[in-house]
Amino acid sequence: MKLYYSPGSCGLSPAIVLREASLDFDLVKVDFATKTTVEGNYLEVNPKGFIPTLVLDDGHFITEGAVILQWIADQNPGLKLLPSFGTQERYRALEWLNVIATDLAKGMSTMFQPFFDDDAKSRYAEGYLKGRFGFVEAHLSINDYVLGGEFSAPDAYLYNVLSWPPRAGIDMSVYPAIERFMQRMELRPSVRAARAAEGLPSR
Numbered sequence: 001m002k003l004y005y006s007p008g009s010c011g012l013s014p015a016i017v018l019r020e021a022s023l024d025f026d027l028v029k030v031d032f033a034t035k036t037t038v039e040g041n042y043l044e045v046n047p048k049g050f051i052p053t054l055v056l057d058d059g060h061f062i063t064e065g066a067v068i069l070q071w072i073a074d075q076n077p078g079l080k081l082l083p084s085f086g087t088q089e090r091y092r093a094l095e096w097l098n099v100i101a102t103d104l105a106k107g108m109s110t111m112f113q114p115f116f117d118d119d120a121k122s123r124y125a126e127g128y129l130k131g132r133f134g135f136v137e138a139h140l141s142i143n144d145y146v147l148g149g150e151f152s153a154p155d156a157y158l159y160n161v162l163s164w165p166p167r168a169g170i171d172m173s174v175y176p177a178i179e180r181f182m183q184r185m186e187l188r189p190s191v192r193a194a195r196a197a198e199g200l201p202s203r
C-alpha cells in the first residue's frame with residue numbers, strides 16, 4: 001500500500017491509523033506547488049490534486065481522509081478503530097468524521113489561503129473557528145476521546161486537524177481540554193512514529 005502525503009497536512013491521520021491497525025505501507029510525498037511526486041504527475045493518482053490518497057496493493061485507490069479512515073478501520077473490525085456497522089455508535093463516529101473533515105479541516109484551511117488578508121482571517125477565527133473549537137473543548141472536557149473513553153479513528157483525525165491552529169497564529173492555550181487531548185494522543189507510539197516519518201518535530 002502507498003499513502004500519498006505532505007508533511008503536517010491531512011495525511012497524518014491515515015498514517016496514524018494505518019499504524020494502529022499494523023498495516024504496512026509506504027509514504028509518497030506530494031509537492032503541493034507542482035502536484036508532483038518522485039513517481040511523476042500526482043494528478044494521475046488523484047485528479048482532485050488533494051492528499052491523502054491511499055493506493056491499495058491491488059491498484060485500487062481511495063481518496064478523502066474520512067473515507068480512507070473507514071477503509072482502514074474496516075480491515076480489522078476486532079480492533080474497534082470504528083464501532084461496528086449498523087450500530088448507533090457507528091453513526092456517531094461518522095458524524096464526527098464529517099465534522100472534522102468539514103467544519104474543522106476545511107474551516108481551518110481558510111486560515112492558510114492566500115485569498116484572504118490578515119484582518120479577514122482574524123475576524124473569521126473569532127467569528128467562526130472559536131465556536132467550533134469551543135464545541136470540541138466542551139466535548140473533550142467530559143470525554144478523554146472523541147467517542148468516549150477509548151481511542152478510535154476519529155481521534156487521529158481530530159489530533160491531525162487540531163495541530164494546525166498554532167501554525168495559523170491561533171492561541172490554543174485557552175482550550176485546556178484540547179491541550180490535554182493533544183498530549184494524550186502524543187503518548188501513542190502510532191502518533192510519534194507518524195510524526196517522525198513525516199519529519200515533524202515534537203510539538
Ligand SMILES: N[C@@H](CCC(=O)N[C@@H](CS)C(=O)NCC(=O)O)C(=O)O
Binds near residue numbers: 011065
Ligand atoms: N476533501 C479532501 C480535502 C483534502 C485536503 O484539503 N487536502 C489538503 C491538505 S490537508 C491538500 O491536499 N491541499 C493541497 C493544495 O491545496 O494544493 C479530504 O477530505 O481528504
